[in-house]
Amino acid sequence: MSGRLQREATKRKTIPQPTYDSYPTKKMSSRDISDSAQRLSRAPQKYSSLRPAKTTGQDSFAASYFSNNPDHVPDKRSPQEKLDEIQIRLDNHGIDDNERFNLLIQRKSLCMLAYGENSQESLQALIDLGKFYNEQNRPESALRNLSKALSISKSIDVDSDSGLALAIELATANLDSKALNKTEQSRQLSNAESIMKPYQDIESDDKLLLYRRDLVIARMYCHRQNYKAAMERYQTAWDNLDQANNGSPTPETATLFDEMGDAATKMGDKSKANDYYQNAYETFCSLDMQESAELIAKKLDHVPVQRNYDNQSEKEEDNKSSSSSSSSSSSSSKKRKNSSTSSATRKSKHKHSKKESSDYSSF
Structure with a gap:
């Protein structure tokens, strides 16, 4: 039984062998052999050949723009004519910030096109754009444009006013840049000081430019907590601003008084700070800027009563009398407060003598 099963298993495993007669050899002619050899000798093309992309001409954008905007009339004026028109529009103080920004961008591009990148005109355009960003x-955006202006100023002759304007904006951008830590903040302050150092005592016929110079230097002193030197620079800044405006009050005047009040507050002179805040409040009220006046009123010990004056001399006399009355009332209130306890008297006298040692003037 076992022998029969073994024979059947062996029989099933037998693989039939093919006969060579079923696969006859094909005879190839000499032409077929030549064609096959030529075909096999070529390298195989694994990938299809890539055709170069169709390039668009230089006028493709312009052609498509004018085809989509058939009513647009191209401006064929020279760059100088366009710059003259832009300058006239920039001199109009009634334009909004968006329009001013677009005009400054166009001016920068046209100046580089008309005069080249390394030119006085391109330098001034970059300074004005940096000033706008600071305002x-x-x-960060101001520093990006002002750094280009600084690099241009090293390759051309720059007049003193342009150099001072560039230094002011660079110092302002360094002071206002966000610092991640105290080390970076100290580095930015040192950069601002080194930038302004050559221009601290420079003279110029542009009083508004000198006002901005003194203002940024005063702010640097405040960062160093040297409030006495800061108040002296604030005083000089106010003098230059007053001359630039011919004695007329402006929003910059009120803002300067407010900033001086903040510096006096940090110094601990509340009486002088209140005088500066009062000047800022009255200036904002005279300019019908009620919202700004209300913000200043929150810093005042008492809100002064506004009057309608017939002339400027009457207003100046009233300001003098109000300042003298406020100083007398302040001294009388101090006397009443000092009579409460002997310890309070000693502290008040010490503080009063410290205030009298200050050598800066008030307004």
């Missing part, structure tokens, strides 16, 4: 509290 919008965007110091």
Whole structure:
């Protein structure tokens, strides 16, 4: 039984062998052999050949723009004519910030096109754009444009006013830039001081430019907590601003008084700080800037009563009398307060003698 099963298993495993007669050999002609050899000698093409991308001409954008905007009339004026028009529009103080920004960008591009990158005109355009960014509290964007202006100033002759304007904006951007730590903040302050050092005592016929110079130096002193030197620079800044405006009050005047009041507050002279805040409050009220006046009123010990004056001399006399009355009332209140206890008297006398040692003037 076992032998039969073994024979059947062996029989099932037998693989039939093919006969060579079923696969006859094909005879190839000499032409077929030549064609096959030529075909096999070529390298195989694994990938299809890539055709170069179709390039667009230089006028493709312009052609598509004018085809999509058939009513647009191209401005064929020279760059100088366009710059003259832009300058006239920039001199108009009634334009909004968006329009001013667009005009400054166009001016920068046209100046580089008409005069080249290393030119006085391109330098001034970059300074004005950096100043705009500083006014919008965007110091990083200001530094980007002012750094280009600084590099241009090293390759051309720059007049003193342009150099001073560039230094002011660079120092302002460094002071206003956000610092991640105290080390970076100290480095930015040192950069601002080194930038302004050559221009601390420079003279110029542009009083508004000198006002901005003194203002940024006063702010640097405040960062160093040297409030006495800061108040002296604030005083000089106010003198230059008053001359630039021919004695007329402006929003910058009120803002300067407010900033001086903050510096006096940090110094501990509350009486002088209140005088500065009062000047700021009255200036804002005279300019019908009620919202700004209300913000200043929160810093005042008492809100002064506003009057309608017939002339400027009457207003000046009233300001003198109000300042003298406020100083007398302040001294009388101090006397009443000093009579409460002997310890309070000693502290008050010490503070009073410290205030009298200050050598800066008030307004």
